[in-house]
Amino acid sequence: MSARIPLTVAAMTLREAVRRRVVWAVTAMTVVLLSLSAWGFQRIGAELDTLTSGEARLVASQVLNVVLFGLSLIAALGTTFLAGPSLAGEIESGMALALLARPLRRSDVLLGKWLGLAAFGTTFVTVAGLSQLLIVRITTGYWPPSPMTGLALLATQTTVLLTLALLLATAVSPMASGIVAVGLFGATWIAGVVGGVGESLGNQGVARVGTVSRMLLPTDGLWRGAMQAFQDRGALTQMGAEFDGFPFLSEAPLTLAYLTWVLTWTCVVAAITTMSFARRDL
Amino acid sequence: MSAVVADQHSAQRLVRELPASDAVWCSGLRKRYGRQVAVADVSLTVARGEVLGLLGPNGAGKTSVIKMLLGLVRPDAGEAILLGRPARDPRSRANVGYLPELFRYQHWLTATEVLALHVRLAGADVPAAEQRECLAAVGLARRAGDRVGGFSKGMQQRLGLAVALVARPQLVILDEPTSALDPVGRADIRSLLLSLKNSGVAVLLNSHLIGEVERVCDRVVILDRGCVASSGTLQELLGQRELKLELGGVTGAASERLATAGRLSRTGNTYTVALPADQDATTVPNLVADLVRFGVHVHAVETTRISLEDRLLDILRSGSER
Numbered sequence: 141m142s143a144r145i146p147l148t149v150a151a152m153t154l155r156e157a158v159r160r161r162v163v164w165a166v167t168a169m170t171v172v173l174l175s176l177s178a179w180g181f182q183r184i185g186a187e188l189d190t191l192t193s194g195e196a197r198l199v200a201s202q203v204l205n206v207v208l209f210g211l212s213l214i215a216a217l218g219t220t221f222l223a224g225p226s227l228a229g230e231i232e233s234g235m236a237l238a239l240l241a242r243p244l245r246r247s248d249v250l251l252g253k254w255l256g257l258a259a260f261g262t263t264f265v266t267v268a269g270l271s272q273l274l275i276v277r278i279t280t281g282y283w284p285p286s287p288m289t290g291l292a293l294l295a296t297q298t299t300v301l302l303t304l305a306l307l308l309a310t311a312v313s314p315m316a317s318g319i320v321a322v323g324l325f326g327a328t329w330i331a332g333v334v335g336g337v338g339e340s341l342g343n344q345g346v347a348r349v350g351t352v353s354r355m356l357l358p359t360d361g362l363w364r365g366a367m368q369a370f371q372d373r374g375a376l377t378q379m380g381a382e383f384d385g386f387p388f389l390s391e392a393p394l395t396l397a398y399l400t401w402v403l404t405w406t407c408v409v410a411a412i413t414t415m416s417f418a419r420r421d422l
Numbered sequence: 423m424s425a426v427v428a429d430q431h432s433a434q435r436l437v438r439e440l441p442a443s444d445a446v447w448c449s450g451l452r453k454r455y456g457r458q459v460a461v462a463d464v465s466l467t468v469a470r471g472e473v474l475g476l477l478g479p480n481g482a483g484k485t486s487v488i489k490m491l492l493g494l495v496r497p498d499a500g501e502a503i504l505l506g507r508p509a510r511d512p513r514s515r516a517n518v519g520y521l522p523e524l525f526r527y528q529h530w531l532t533a534t535e536v537l538a539l540h541v542r543l544a545g546a547d548v549p550a551a552e553q554r555e556c557l558a559a560v561g562l563a564r565r566a567g568d569r570v571g572g573f574s575k576g577m578q579q580r581l582g583l584a585v586a587l588v589a590r591p592q593l594v595i596l597d598e599p600t601s602a603l604d605p606v607g608r609a610d611i612r613s614l615l616l617s618l619k620n621s622g623v624a625v626l627l628n629s630h631l632i633g634e635v636e637r638v639c640d641r642v643v644i645l646d647r648g649c650v651a652s653s654g655t656l657q658e659l660l661g662q663r664e665l666k667l668e669l670g671g672v673t674g675a676a677s678e679r680l681a682t683a684g685r686l687s688r689t690g691n692t693y694t695v696a697l698p699a700d701q702d703a704t705t706v707p708n709l710v711a712d713l714v715r716f717g718v719h720v721h722a723v724e725t726t727r728i729s730l731e732d733r734l735l736d737i738l739r740s741g742s743e744r
Contacts, residue, residue, distance in 0.1 A: 234524030
């Protein structure tokens with residue numbers, strides 16, 4: 141298998157992101173968020189002098205998780221709304237006709253789109269996430285226990301969502317694919333919060349809602365793994381039982397079995413996308 | 423060992439000496455969208471270096487046939503071969519250029535970048551200077567560095583033609599290539615088609631403009647309701663002539679004599695006879711002499727060539743009457 145077609149399509153996808161100003165829109169939103177967080181963390185830093193060092197770390201790590209959730213939302217919106225027009229839009233407009241009449245396999249085009257979008261999402265999460273971590277370090281002195289693991293899990297979360305967005309883009313219109321992907325992302329997060337509340341109440345039925353949603357779409361599971369990597373190690377014991385189910389507190393790191401499931405999920409969805417795209421009449 | 427090598431060489435020589443396969447060969451193509459049959463049964467060939475016109479009314483299945491040939495639509499039945507390879511093999515499209523009916527290109531790229539992208543996707547090695555020449559050939563030399571988003575529809579169609587031609591194709595498939603062009607643009611495309619023909623490139627041309635097809639095509643295939651209604655060289659399709667006669671006092675015997683000359687139709691006193699392609703120079707004088715002998719008053723006699731448009735309408739009408 142030649143890498144020429146996937147790499148050409150990946151480069152085209154990245155160029156599309158730059159030329160269609162998706163990069164600039166996402167950068168502008170990120171700069172606003174980072175600026176606000178820098179101002180907020182500076183204010184928090186001033187207040188931290190009145191707290192113990194443990195309390196200060198706890199506050200900084202929790203606010204960091206809230207801000208990083210905002211960044212992950214921007215990454216999710218950016219990649220899904222780029223994935224929709226990039227594939228479904230090309231099919232709908234007829235742009236795909238001249239492209240796919242070339243001597244190439246549709247699976248190579250799909251792989252190229254996926255690589256380009258994944259590179260876009262990963263670069264964004266790494267640059268914006270690292271900037272945020274440095275802001276927190278400078279303003280409050282807090283540095284998370286496993287920053288690289290956290291950023292890697294955020295990048296994986298973005299990749300999982302764009303894989304779903306590409307699947308949807310092979311079947312429905314560009315706008316519908318973006319809306320459904322972001323809607324499912326939000327619904328899974330809410331289901332995760334509901335599940336957390338169920339766990340804190342000892343209600344297994346409600347708790348299962350979160351477990352099932354994390355299996356069906358692993359974005360929330362990955363987000364919880366990322367939170368675990370960013371939050372202070374002593375956060376759980378310090379916050380105590382009354383904060384069980386708090387949406388920006390992760391109780392356990394991700395297991396190897398769950399990460400294997402994420403990989404399997406991504407491969408299965410990618411395979412379904414490939415089959416769906418290969419069978420589609422243009 | 424040397425015997426094996428000798429066998430291999432002779433086998434390779436045999437393959438080389440085989441006649442080149444058709445540029446396009448397809449048989450029994452069929453496609454249904456839901457309950458709607460788009461293509462019922464289409465078989466056609468385009469020889470190397472030949473220009474074939476695909477004609478037919480809207481919804482006849484022309485674009486669906488083209489898309490099946492290019493692997494853009496999966497046929498329900500039938501087989502297709504492009505330049506000697508099965509159409510389901512992407513490599514069959516390595517030397518094929520295509521201008522779709524719905525021509526849209528990456529509007530965030532410049533015309534030069536669009537061409538470079540297609541050259542890379544085609545796996546061709548075309549120098550930048552040759553790509554620029556290709557843009558110049560379709561009249562876009564001065565807009566080479568402009569983004570496609572700012573192009574008019576006509577300019578996008580010209581760009582589409584450059585995209586179809588840039589990777590040095592042996593077969594070019596053009597689906598309504600002049601639909602967005604002004605008369606000057608149409609003339610340019612006709613010249614371009616003729617130069618392709620002269621350089622031995624096979625062309626499959628789907629066009630509603632019959633005059634265009636008549637001027638550049640060697641052969642024509644007429645599709646109607648998903649089937650091949652008629653096909654042949656322009657000579658075969660247009661070789662027929664029409665004889666119009668203004669007559670009075672036509673008897674039964676005279677009518678029978680008229681019918682023996684060719685397919686007869688009548689409007690008032692005007693009798694029209696479709697003369698067969700193989701008629702000789704004496705057919706018309708002999709018919710007129712016989713009519714006079716039968717006592718028919720012959721007021722006017724006119725022979726005309728049947729235009730491709732008339733022939734197309736005739737084929738489609740007789741098809742709808744069946």
